[in-house]
Each structure stands twice: as C-alpha cells, then as structure tokens.
Amino acid sequence: KAGVTQTPRYLIKTRGQQVTLSCSPISGHRSVSWYQQTPGQGLQFLFEYFSETQRNKGNFPGRFSGRQFSNSRSEMNVSTLELGDSALYLCASSLGGGPRDEQYFGPGTRLTVT
Amino acid sequence: AQKITQTQPGMFVQEKEAVTLDCTYDTSDQSYGLFWYKQPSSGEMIFLIYQGSYDEQNATEGRYSLNFQKARKSANLVISASQLGDSAMYFCAMREPYAYSGAGSYQLTFGKGTKLSVIP
Numbered sequence: 001k002a003g004v005t006q007t008p009r010y011l012i013k014t015r016g017q018q019v020t021l022s023c024s025p026i027s028g029h030r031s032v033s034w035y036q037q038t039p040g041q042g043l044q045f046l047f048e049y050f051s052e053t054q055r056n057k058g059n060f061p062g063r064f065s066g067r068q069f070s071n072s073r074s075e076m077n078v079s080t081l082e083l084g085d086s087a088l089y090l091c092a093s094s095l096g097g098g099p100r101d102e103q104y105f106g107p108g109t110r111l112t113v114t
Numbered sequence: 115a116q117k118i119t120q121t122q123p124g125m126f127v128q129e130k131e132a133v134t135l136d137c138t139y140d141t142s143d144q145s146y147g148l149f150w151y152k153q154p155s156s157g158e159m160i161f162l163i164y165q166g167s168y169d170e171q172n173a174t175e176g177r178y179s180l181n182f183q184k185a186r187k188s189a190n191l192v193i194s195a196s197q198l199g200d201s202a203m204y205f206c207a208m209r210e211p212y213a214y215s216g217a218g219s220y221q222l223t224f225g226k227g228t229k230l231s232v233i234p
Contacts, residue, residue: 033221043205043224056221088157092222101209102149103222105159 002027004093004106012112018079021109025072025093031055032074033103034066037088046089049074050096078111086113117141118206118225126231127196134181135191135228137206143167147209148189149222150180154202162204165189196232203227 005024013019025032034046045058049068066076072093078085088110092103119138127133139148150162165173165180173180181190193200207222 035222035224042226043207045221045223048221058221090157090159092159101147102161102164104161105151107156107158110157 004091004104006089006091006106006109008109009107010110010112012114013081014114015081015083017081018077019081019111021076021078021089021091021111023074023076023091023093023106025074025091026104029093029095029104030072031094031096031101032068032072033092033094034074034076035090035092036060037090037108038086043090046076081113083113086111117223118208120206120225120228122228123226124229124231126233127193129198129232129234130195132192132194133196133230135193135204135206135230137189137191137225139187139189139206139208141187141208141210143210145210148180148182149207149209150178150189150191151205151207151224152200152202153205153227159205163191193230198232198234201230201232203229 007022031050033048035043037043046060047066048056052068063079068074088108090105090108092105094101094103117140121136146167148165152160152162163173163175163178163180165182172182177194179192205227206225209222
C-alpha cells in the first residue's frame with residue numbers, strides 16, 4: 001500500500017509570490033491534515049479536510065488556504081509569501097473516524113522563501 | 115499554557131540500552147488520544163505508538179512501549195534495546211476531542227520534541 005506522497009519535495013520562492021503544495025493520501029483515507037514545522041514554533045496545525053470539506057482550522061492568517069478533491073487529494077496554497085513562511089510543510093492522512101485514527105505523514109515539502 | 119510538554123530537549127543513550135522519553139499533557143477532556151512520532155533527519159514523521167485515554171493497558175509496539183499514568187497526565191515513551199537507527203527527533207502528540215464513534219473534527223497538538231542520540 002502506497003504511503004502519503006507530497007509534491008514537490010523542495011521549493012524556493014520569492015517574497016510576494018504564491019505557492020501550491022500537493023498531497024496524495026493513502027488509498028481509502030478521507031481525512032487530510034496539514035502542518036507547518038519551523039525551528040522556532042515547532043509543529044503547528046494548519047487545517048484538516050474531510051470529504052472535501054474543511055473541518056478544522058488552526059491559527060494561521062487567511063493567506064493560507066487549502067482544498068480537497070473528490071479523490072481525497074489535497075492542495076495547500078499560500079499567497080503573498082513572507083520570509084517567515086519558510087518551513088517544512090507536512091501532510092497527514094487518516095481514515096477520518098474511529099477511536100484509533102492514526103495519522104500517517106508524508107515526507108513533507110520544504111519551502112524556502114527568499 | 116503548553117498542552118504537551120517534553121522537558122528533555124536532547125538525550126543520549128548507549129546502544130542496546132533502554133531509554134525513556136518524557137511527555138506530560140494538559141487537557142480537561144476525559145476522552146483523548148496520545149501519540150508518539152519519530153522524525154529522522156529526512157523529515158518524515160513516522161508513527162510509533164498510540165494510547166487511548168480509556169485504554170486500561172499500556173500500549174506496546176515491538177521495542178516501543180508507552181508508560182501511561184493518567185492521574186499524573188504523563189505518557190512516557192520507552193524504547194528498549196536502542197539501535198543506532200533510533201537516533202532522531204521524537205514527538206509526543208495529543209488528539210482531542212476523541213470520539214469513539216462517528217467522524218469528528220480533531221487535530222494533533224505536538225510537543226517541542228526530544229532529540230535522541232544513540233551512541234555506539
């Protein structure tokens with residue numbers, strides 16, 4: 001069974017640009033969550049999508065948005081990039097329900113904003 | 115206030131010895147889930163072990179076991195017989211709310227992590 005895949009793995013952008021990151025969950029998983037990891041703030045929850053609906057959102061500005069498609073694949077978009085957006089962006093998928101709903105993470109997209 | 119506290123920024127352990135990584139948590143919910151993840155230098159988060167708040171027995175997965183003390187709100191990870199490949203960052207995380215049935219909105223809150231180095 002294939003794991004969670006994220007593309008691209010590495011990305012360099014300039015301040016003010018926008019970026020779109022992609023995440024393909026494990027087959028059968030309906031929930032996709034996004035996290036930002038930085039040395040200073042650690043791992044922070046961005047948002048979660050379940051069956052194409054945003055179910056939960058972390059404390060991030062509106063420049064961060066996402067969506068989920070009918071095949072559960074998800075994209076995350078960051079507009080008007082700032083230097084502080086440089087981070088490892090991790091996507092995690094899970095079945096979406098049940099008491100032992102472990103999240104399985106992808107390898108991440110490392111975004112550098114210059 | 116931090117919901118997940120990992121007080122050990124870094125730890126060293128001799129190969130083949132056991133090591134305990136500390137984690138305390140703060141929640142007012144009765145139902146929650148606790149997770150440990152391993153993050154090697156490659157960046158991928160690897161799920162290690164899970165403990166539900168209503169689970170009466172401590173979770174075990176191979177060389178990993180979770181020392182769950184609910185009254186103290188601690189969920190320490192024990193790695194037995196450490197291997198060189200265990201060198202990595204280890205994160206404790208809590209999921210709340212924790213629903214036994216049906217889909218519910220939840221998120222994982224992570225601690226700051228502990229960097230474990232295994233010495234040959």
